[in-house]
Amino acid sequence: MNQRNNFRGNKAENAGNQANSDKNMKEDEFGRKLEIEDADAAIDDVDPTAGVEADNVAESDEEGAELETLKNLLDQKEKEVEKEKKEYMFLMAEFDNFRKRTLRERTDLIKSASEKALKGLLPIIDDFERGLDAIKDSSDADAVKEGMKLIYNKFIKYLADNGVKEIESTGADFDTEVHEAVAMVPAADESEKGKVKDTVSKGYMLNDKVLRHAKVVVAQ
Numbered sequence: 001m002n003q004r005n006n007f008r009g010n011k012a013e014n015a016g017n018q019a020n021s022d023k024n025m026k027e028d029e030f031g032r033k034l035e036i037e038d039a040d041a042a043i044d045d046v047d048p049t050a051g052v053e054a055d056n057v058a059e060s061d062e063e064g065a066e067l068e069t070l071k072n073l074l075d076q077k078e079k080e081v082e083k084e085k086k087e088y089m090f091l092m093a094e095f096d097n098f099r100k101r102t103l104r105e106r107t108d109l110i111k112s113a114s115e116k117a118l119k120g121l122l123p124i125i126d127d128f129e130r131g132l133d134a135i136k137d138s139s140d141a142d143a144v145k146e147g148m149k150l151i152y153n154k155f156i157k158y159l160a161d162n163g164v165k166e167i168e169s170t171g172a173d174f175d176t177e178v179h180e181a182v183a184m185v186p187a188a189d190e191s192e193k194g195k196v197k198d199t200v201s202k203g204y205m206l207n208d209k210v211l212r213h214a215k216v217v218v219a220q
Contacts, residue, residue, distance in 0.1 A: 167179075167214045169199040180215050183218070184218050186219070192219040199215070
């Protein structure tokens with residue numbers, strides 16, 4: 001009888017222990033479930049786009065700074081171009097003024113030179129006029145001839161003073177640089193070949209430039 005009671009008591013105790021064990025297991029499983037749910041909730045609370053948005057903001061700021069730098073550089077270059085354009089226009093105006101001034105000075109110089117040359121001829125013209133007047137009342141041919149020589153020499157001197165000189169022709173070697181052959185004649189001997197035999201029209205040099213070629217007859 002006592003054994004039966006003890007058996008029943010142990011069985012009841014074991015059943016209570018099993019119940020407590022099952023309860024504890026359920027409580028543990030519920031706790032772990034809550035922890036999992038809390039973890040999932042924490043994961044859900046994290047914004048997956050937060051990092052991307054931060055990167056986009058940083059990239060946008062960097063692009064904005066770069067655009068600002070490029071804009072400042074563009075403004076600087078535009079100012080430099082505008083400055084160089086003004087300087088170019090100024091130089092063009094200065095060059096145009098220089099060109100006009102040079103052309104005017106050159107024209108004035110030519111006019112002055114022509115004026116000086118013509119003015120120097122006036123005294124010679126006066127001599128010719130006086131000679132012509134003297135011829136009317138003079139029957140002395142030698143005096144007229146002497147007067148003409150004086151006027152001629154005066155004119156030749158005037159030309160020489162202005163850089164004009166006669167080209168050597170008769171008896172000189174034929175030179176195509178200063179001579180123009182208008183006729184060819186047989187040479188009397190070998191020594192005359194290639195030489196100017198006669199001068200039809202005298203040639204003149206103005207400084208080192210041929211003013212007029214001498215028209216000559218050449219022996220061959």
